[in-house]
Amino acid sequence: MKSDAYMDMVRSAQKRPEFWRLFVILAVGLVVGLFATPLFFLTIGAADPALNAINVDASGMPRVGVTPGGLFVVLAGFAILVVATVITAERLTARSLRDITGPSALMRRDFWATLKWLSGLLVVLLILPSGGDPAQVSVQYGFSQWLFWVPFAVIGLMVQVLAEELFFRGYFQTQITGATKSYVFGVVGSAALFGVGHVSPVADGLAGYFPVLWAICFGVVAGDLTMRSGTIGPAVAIHLVNNFAAMMFAPHKDVFSGFGMWVSTANLEDLYSDPMIMIYEFAFLAVTWLAARVAIRR
Incomplete structure (x- = not known):
């Protein structure tokens, strides 16, 4: 289902639909991701070690966003x-x-409507068992200390999810659609690019590609919601709730764990190859997609 507002977005892309422009957009994304953003991390980290985005453990492995300051800089x-x-x-x-x-x-209306539905759903889903070994989860912060960091986390997460939805769904997806005249290519193409950026840096083999597959599916869901709404509002909301859940409760200790109330010490390769974890993650995505559709009534 494509809304009139989304068709307007696509029509704006058709003003300059040449395929070479898609490659320039990709090049801009790569320059930002591979050069400009790491340079920003290095500059901020040099100014204050507490804001280092990337730390190296005793074995020489990189640990990304494992302090509150470091994770805020990443976001x-x-x-x-x-x-x-x-x-x-x-x-x-x-x-x-x-x-x-x-x-x-x-956009504002659909964002808030989606956020309200998904926030309530998140509370319910967090109560349900998600697989994994509770013994591999340890407390990182007391409740009051964790609450202190929540506003900083929300601000950082809003910047992150807005940036990704603006680039992947609002811009790149509609630009592909304008160039190919195919709504399917637009959604799938932008979702595939989004997924490629989620190769796990700390998991090898097949386990390293589970985040990619999940991110591609997330991209399809976010793209569908963008078409139905005609704005990036619902996609931003579902992205915010997903990342909040992943980073604020029990993230892995080596990856984006700076704001987590608890941290997981499990082996990521074991987690990403655990059928129960996979089922839970994809079920969570499916349910949030359906809830978002109910929220925007499309």
């Missing part, structure tokens, strides 16, 4: 992608911010 660094996306959309494809977000009033 805040996505602001670079926001700026790059807006500038590229305007200069390369003559598209305004509204063209890649959808109507602002509709």
Whole structure:
């Protein structure tokens, strides 16, 4: 189902639909992800060691965002992608911010409607068993200390999810659709690119590709919600709730764990190859997608 507002977004992409522009957009994303953002991390970390985004453990393995300051820097660094996306959309494809977000009033309405439904759903789902060994989860912060970090986490997460949805769904997905005249190619193409960026840096073999498969499925869900809404609002909301759940409760101790009330010490290769974990993760995604559709009534 494609809303009228989404068709307007696609029409704005068709003003300059040449395929070579898609490769330029990809190049911009790569430059931001591989050069500009790491440079930002190094600069901030050099100014204050407490804000180091990447630490190295005793075995020489990188640990990403394992302190509150470090994780906040990781998330805040996505602001670079926001700026790059807006500038590229305007200069390369003559598209305004509204063209890649959808109507602002509709975006806000669908964002809040989706967020309210998913927040309630998250409370229920967190109570349900998700697999894994409870003995491999340890307390990182007391409740009051964790609450202190929650506002910083929400601000950082909003920057991150807004940046990714703006680039992947609002801009790249609609630009692919405008170039190919295929709504399916738009959703699947942007989802595939989104998934490639989620190869696990700390898991080898087949387990390293489970996050990729899950991210591709997430991209399809977010793309579908963007088509139905005609804005990136619901996709931002579902992305925010998903990342909040992943980072705030029991993240793995080596990856984005700086804000977690608990941390998991389990082997990531074991987790990503555990059928119960896989079932839970995909079920969580399916249920949140259905809840988001109910929230926006499309």
